[in-house]
Amino acid sequence: MKAHRVYDNWKESIFIKRLNRFTILVELEKDQRINAYLPNTGRLQEHLIPGHKIFLTKIKTEKFDYKAVASYYQGSYVFLDTVKLNRMFELFINNDLLEEFNHPVLTCREYTIENHRYDFFIRDRLNNRNLIEIKSCTLCHNHTAMFPDAPSKRALSHIFHLSGLENLSYKPWIIFLISHSRAERFIPNLHTDPEFTEALIKLKNLNIAAFRYEMIDPVTVDLDSLYRINLDLKSAKDHLTISGSYLLILENHEDINIKIGQLGKISFKKGYYVYIGSAMNGLDQRLNRHHRSLKKKRWHIDYISPNPMRLIKDFKIRRRDRVEDKIADDLMKIADCYILNFGSSDSRLKSQLLFFKKSPLQNQLFIKVNLNYQTFTENLIL
Numbered sequence: 001m002k003a004h005r006v007y008d009n010w011k012e013s014i015f016i017k018r019l020n021r022f023t024i025l026v027e028l029e030k031d032q033r034i035n036a037y038l039p040n041t042g043r044l045q046e047h048l049i050p051g052h053k054i055f056l057t058k059i060k061t062e063k064f065d066y067k068a069v070a071s072y073y074q075g076s077y078v079f080l081d082t083v084k085l086n087r088m089f090e091l092f093i094n095n096d097l098l099e100e101f102n103h104p105v106l107t108c109r110e111y112t113i114e115n116h117r118y119d120f121f122i123r124d125r126l127n128n129r130n131l132i133e134i135k136s137c138t139l140c141h142n143h144t145a146m147f148p149d150a151p152s153k154r155a156l157s158h159i160f161h162l163s164g165l166e167n168l169s170y171k172p173w174i175i176f177l178i179s180h181s182r183a184e185r186f187i188p189n190l191h192t193d194p195e196f197t198e199a200l201i202k203l204k205n206l207n208i209a210a211f212r213y214e215m216i217d218p219v220t221v222d223l224d225s226l227y228r229i230n231l232d233l234k235s236a237k238d239h240l241t242i243s244g245s246y247l248l249i250l251e252n253h254e255d256i257n258i259k260i261g262q263l264g265k266i267s268f269k270k271g272y273y274v275y276i277g278s279a280m281n282g283l284d285q286r287l288n289r290h291h292r293s294l295k296k297k298r299w300h301i302d303y304i305s306p307n308p309m310r311l312i313k314d315f316k317i318r319r320r321d322r323v324e325d326k327i328a329d330d331l332m333k334i335a336d337c338y339i340l341n342f343g344s345s346d347s348r349l350k351s352q353l354l355f356f357k358k359s360p361l362q363n364q365l366f367i368k369v370n371l372n373y374q375t376f377t378e379n380l381i382l
Contacts, residue, residue: 001050004091006071006084007057007219015052024068026054037064039083043149046371047071047078050362051366056219069343074141077215079179082136086119086212088213088221089134092121097219097226100209102126113170116161121143131165131175133158137210139189140180141368142377145210145229147176147191147197163203174200176210178229186210190240191316191374208233235376238320244283245324247370248275249313250358251307260303263341272356273309274331274366275301275343278324287314300343301353313361317373327373328352334365360381 013026016033024038036056046052055077056066071078079088088110093107094099102124111121111131120132135155137147148155162172178188188197200208214225250273259265279286289295290305291314297303305311317323328349332338335354343352360366372378 001216001225002095002223002291002376003216003220005220006079006081006088009058010069011056011066012057012220013054013056013066015048015054015063016050016214017148018048020369024048025379026056026066026068028056028066031338032241032369034066036066036068037061037066038055038068038080040068040080040084040136040138041150042333043210044362045361046073046139046141046151046367049364049367052364057219068217071138073180074140074182076140076181077105078138078140079215079218079221083106085134085136089120089175091181091221091223092211092213092226093120093230095223096224101130102128102149113165113355114161116158116356118158118162121142129169129172130173131162131170132175133162136173137174137176137178137182137186139182140178141371141375142376142380143182144377145176145178145180145183145186145212146192148184148193151193156193156199158227159196159199159203159206163206166205169264169301171207172205173209173332175205178210178212179215180212181214181225183210183212183229183303186234187375188236189374190318191244194240194318197236201233201240205212220362236245238352239318239376241318241320242279242282242284243280243320244316244318245276245278245322245373246283246317247315247327248277248301248305249273249315250275250314252309252360256308258303258308260342261297263300266339266342268304268339269355270293272359273339274335274354274356274360275305276324276328276352276354277343278322280322283316283318287316315330315370315374317370323378324352326378327369328354330372330378331366331375332371333361335370343369344354 055070106123108121122130190197338351
């Protein structure tokens with residue numbers, strides 16, 4: 001073990017809510033709530049759940065006294081500070097822990113070419129001119145890491161430009177650093193960013209690698225833990241399709257009664273609803289339709305979404321196999337109740353519209369079910 005302390009101190013807190021991209025509200029001690037700086041613009045849905053532990057380090061700026069640096073998920077500390085990522089990669093390089101680069105003789109950070117800035121230029125002893133873009137991967141569920149957790153036009157632009165630099169005698173790399181010690185494979189996130197996924201699959205001259213590393217505690221990395229894991233582009237290619245299942249998250253501000261086609265008048269309580277659907281011939285088009293206000297009422301869901309209920313979030317699960325019923329079965333176990341026969345006239349399900357008193361987006365079990373299916377690990381026994 002070769003321990004390196006990234007920060008001098010850390011303190012445990014409890015997450016309350018995200019105020020904006022860079023600010024979270026946490027409880028530091030009992031009844032002591034503070035704003036902390038979050039150096040990560042990702043969605044971090046599995047980490048930023050009320051009651052979840054977030055680890056802070058002391059800083060001093062005009063706005064903040066603390067910065068969020070780590071979380072704990074599925075048996076591993078997860079480093080959240082993307083600002084420190086390049087420094088961590090530099091430590092791996094300087095300690096000769098990346099044999100892919102054959103003991104570098106020259107390393108430059110923030111190397112610019114053709115108005116594109118890349119994280120590293122490394123000339124190795126074989127005289128390869130390695131141009132490297134580093135991506136921080138915090139999403140790891142059931143041993144499966146995925147990137148990105150939100151659509152990333154910047155990442156897409158980088159890989160297209162990188163792939164063209166081979167003609168200029170560069171060896172282009174995109175490297176995913178995964179701060180979860182239990183990661184065993186990496187899959188590009190086809191559900192969230194299919195364009196990025198397609199580019200990774202098709203750009204054959206782009207060198208791609210994924211490495212996991214272990215945090216001993218929230219601020220200390222074990223440099224010797226760096227390990228290259230399986231790059232599973234096959235699963236991404238197999239399921240990169242226009243078909244799949246989806247979840248709609250609806251917010252209902254008050255008790256209302258609505259006539260739903262042949263189901264008749266139904267009472268909907270104030271709270272949140274999750275609709276489970278599938279579209280085996282056009283997933284993106286189906287989701288776009290659900291967001292439109294002006295449309296012909298064809299399905300039960302059209303009577304409530306996006307009006308009078310507010311459609312606040314959707315989740316896509318791109319898969320060639322139909323898993324709609326299995327998702328509904330799993331979510332039924334954690335829902336508070338359901339609307340009988342809603343959306344299920346052509347299936348065995350009692351309902352495809354489930355009721356939650358509190359937001360499912362703040363429910364760890366809901367997030368788990370969604371990620372089980374997005375990582376293709378719903379049948380995995382942990």
